[in-house]
Amino acid sequence: MAMRRIVLRTLAALAATAVAVAGYLLVHGDFQRWSDESALDSACDGLLDRNTVRSVLGPGAVEVEHERRDADLVGCEVHVHDGGTAEIRVFDTTHVGQSFDSLYTGPPSALSVPVGHGWTGLFGADPDPFRADEDEKVTTTLVLECTKASSATGLSVTVETTLDKTLDDPANRPEFARIATSTAAKASKSRQCGAKLGKPVLSLDLPVNEDEYKPLATAEGTCSGIPAARGVAIATETARGGAPHETCRLADTGLRTRYELAADYGPYAQEQLLRYEKEPVDDTPNADTPAHHRDPDGRMSWTTAKCPDGRALFTLHPAGDRGENRKYPRGKEDLAYERAALKTFAERSARAHGCSTPLTS
Incomplete structure (x- = not known):
């Protein structure tokens, strides 16, 4: 991940030198990269809430990589300089089992816990003693059940958030779930899913380690x-x-x-x-x-x-x-x-x- 971030930053610097514009766009097949503020409005097919992403990841320079594999799966990665990173996947569960991607259950070394607060979802993290000096990487996945009037059976929203905050502090945990819940709300509206949404996530349990x-x-x-x-x-x-x-x-x-x-x-x-x-x-x-x-x-x-x-x-x-x-x-x-x-x-x-x-x- 560190190497990937370095590459993205290098590309941004080269583009800024080559052209006197604030942002750039590179298109390679299904991949697109931006490096300006408006990128947040287009990332993941416009399913991100800019204010929420900013409040979680920080105010620094933003870099976005967008990926669309097909009509049923869209993903993007947002990195904020001197801030956090979020990798987002939105998947139409009508076609579950027919895609290379699997639904998130959590790492084998720890049990993911319920998100709760009216959401159907999991909150998980992989405890790794060799990464003790690195930022905390946490995954929140939410499942939305669409109404019968929708063309989709349901949606799965999975967000892996990396922040320089510890999960041991209960006050930090809701931050790791905020992009997932805001994206789920926008995805349900944009895809005309009509799902019943949960309430704001104000508290979360810690994932359960195998030695607990x-x-x-x-x-x-x-x-x-x-x-x-x-x-x-x-x-x-x-x-x-x-x-x-x-x-x-x-x-x-x-x-x-x-x-x-x-x-x-x-x-x-x-x-x-x-x-x-x-x-x-x-x-x-x-x-x-x-x-x-x-x-x-x-x-x-x-x-x-x-x-x-x-x-x-x-x-x-x-x-x-x-x-x-x-x-x-x-x-x-x-x-x-x-x-x-x-x-x-x-x-x-x-x-x-x-x-x-x-x-x-």
């Missing part, structure tokens, strides 16, 4: 109600609150992960179901079979539920029977536990999202 765990019996969020068992005593979880993707990790007392459970809703579930349909194995999840199943290779258990925004998907993945988990070969008792754990997880998550009770067979 608690006794399973005390879990109150995504792992709540799941019973302990042989080799399963520790939980890593987030709160529930309108997230399109929820995760619960279960570990033994030595903190070795045993199982990971996930719940996907709306376009997140659609994307996962389409992905499984493309796999050349039998009995993988599909939207037409609302029942508990286990795939032939024992890689996962799953069930589905009917929701207002389509079918939700709930999965349980064993951490594996190899390597560090070889001490836990899965017998009949383990398979029974996996069924019980998935049942509890799915039922509680579905109820919180206003879905039907997941069926089991």
Whole structure:
């Protein structure tokens, strides 16, 4: 990223020297770069709010790179000199699963938390001890459900914001989500989506690192109600609150992960179901079979539920029977536990999202 910023600044300097104008425009296929104030009004097809971007990223000289891949995906990057950077993607979820880009769920080393405040979305960051002296890089993704009168099923707005502010300070966290919420509002209006929008985001939880765990019996969020068992005593979880993707990790007392459970809703579930349909194995999840199943290779258990925004998907993945988990070969008792754990997880998550009770067979 640092090299990319240097290149952009060099181009701006050369252009200013070559022509006596305030800004420049370079067009290379689907890529466009600007370096003037008006660039913010055109960035991402005009879906950015200039005042919000300025208030978050700072007042310095602005550089914008715009990318349009097709009619369903538009993206841009805004960099402010001596300020912050934001990378924005707006995606029509009508075509989810048909694009190279995947919906954001968060880094594997940390669990993204719900945005809340009436928004369906995730707030995530990748903790990296080797980047301790660099600016904080945080991703906010929001899912909008369009009205039936709209040509789009929904929109996904994902913004990766980099600022010289720490997430450890609760007062800083809403700043990392402001460009996402303002862009979502403009995208819904511009695309005639008519989505129900959330309220201003005034507070956010920290993403949950993999070393933040608690006794399973005390879990109150995504792992709540799941019973302990042989080799399963520790939980890593987030709160529930309108997230399109929820995760619960279960570990033994030595903190070795045993199982990971996930719940996907709306376009997140659609994307996962389409992905499984493309796999050349039998009995993988599909939207037409609302029942508990286990795939032939024992890689996962799953069930589905009917929701207002389509079918939700709930999965349980064993951490594996190899390597560090070889001490836990899965017998009949383990398979029974996996069924019980998935049942509890799915039922509680579905109820919180206003879905039907997941069926089991």
